[in-house]
Amino acid sequence: MGAHSKGAVRPGNGAVPPSKGSVLPGPAADTAPLPQVRPPGRDRCFDTLRAVALIRVVTHHTFGWAWAGMVFPSMGIMFALAGTLMAKSLERPPLKVIRGRLRRLLPPFWFWGFFVVVAMLIHDWMPGRQIVYWVVPLGDPPGNAWGEQACEILWYLRTYLWFVLLSPLLLRVFRPAPIPVLLLSLSPILAFHFAWEPPDNRLGTALTDLATFLFCWMLGFAHREGVLSRLKPLAVTVLSLAAIAFGGWYAFTHQAETGSYDLDDIPLAQAFWSAGFVTLLMYAKEYFRIDFAWLTRFRRTDRLVTIFNARAVTIYLWHEIALILAVPLIDQFWNVPAFEKYLPLESQWFMFGIGWILIAVFVLLCGWVEDVAAKKKPKLVP
DSSP states (O other): OOOOOTTOOOOSSSOOOOOTTOOOOOHHHHHSOOOOOOOOOOOHHHHHHHHHHHHHHHHHHHHOOTTHHHHOOHHHHHHHHHHHHHHHHTTSOHHHHHHHHHHHHHHHHHHHHHHHHHHHHHTTOOOOGGGGGGTSOSSOOOOOGGGHHHHTTHHHHHHHHHHHHHHHHHHHHHTTSHHHHHHHTTHHHHHHHHTOOOOSSHHHHHHHHHHHHHHHHHHHHHHHTTOGGGSOHHHHHHHHHHHHHHHHHHHHHTHHHHSSOOGGGOHHHHHHHHHHHHHHHHHHHHHTTOOOGGGGGSHHHHHHHHHHHHTHHHHHHHHHHHHHHHHHHHHHHTTSHHHHHHSOTTOHHHHHHHHHHHHHHHHHHHTHHHHHHTTOOOOSOO
16 A cells, blocks of 8 residues: 655665765675665554454444444544545646546445346336446435345545545645644534435435534544644643534434434534544554554454455445344254254354354355455465
8 A cells, every 4th residue: 555755766776876975885794784765664553444344344234233333433434544545646647646536346235236236127026217326326326225225334434535525625625724624624513413404315414414524534634644743632622522522412312313322313413423533543543653563563463453344345345244143043042952962053153243243154155246346366265
């Protein structure tokens, strides 16, 4: 992922012609190895956060714990990490960057969507012209009740895609006044809640999701541009805790409207809780210089983090289908007396474990599409 600097040492036989007036190296210097210039590696802290975020998503979709989003707001973290990487990529021509992002995202989505669409067609679904959203998910793709659970995760891909398309403009607006723009990025969700409610359709849903996570995306810009490292710890802590407090207060005082304090169902609470939480997380990373370099000492854990990041789209797309398939699979276990006697077939934790086994199977069967999309040699395990 890292880019080579213009002054990088070029590969060759190690001989560098002396400049005029330089001191010729002696025998010892001739035999000394030249220092290797390596491109900067991946940020293992960010890689680990992305892996934990994916695990939390699967956990939430298995158990439905409302408090899980408060303990670790996965979607806000994922949008902030994506914003950081997007700002880094936009050091290159914007059109080339956007084309590269689309190339990496759409083929895995098309591959996954082929099976979902075929399954819905078998179950009496007849698509109309809105099937175009199955080609480019700028809006929620249509479907029927049978595919509803499998498709409910597509809002993230739709929101991510819009942020990618808008990033060149957002970054241009952000750079002249980063702190004011970052703070003002919470104003759209406030406006949608108190001034104008978006319509209950594809456009309105997309606008709400964009407004909910706009701050987190822009926070990724602030991290990449070095803005966070220049802020005072006290100011960051006070404002972040205030945002968390407001988000938590709003979630708990508006349970009657949604039946739960789940942040996923309360956009205003989600926006402020995620803003405060992710700001503290990313600022702490910069302030304490956390890089998770120690992770490489634990080979299996480090390997697992690598797989999660190389197959992030595959895991996200297929995890809901894995959880759906886990239910009829476990039903079959009841027909085996030994399984019925010794396995906790009624436990959600057992379904959680079976779900991860099926996710691993999907990673092996379908993960290679991510390699093809990235123009890499397809591998079963990255």
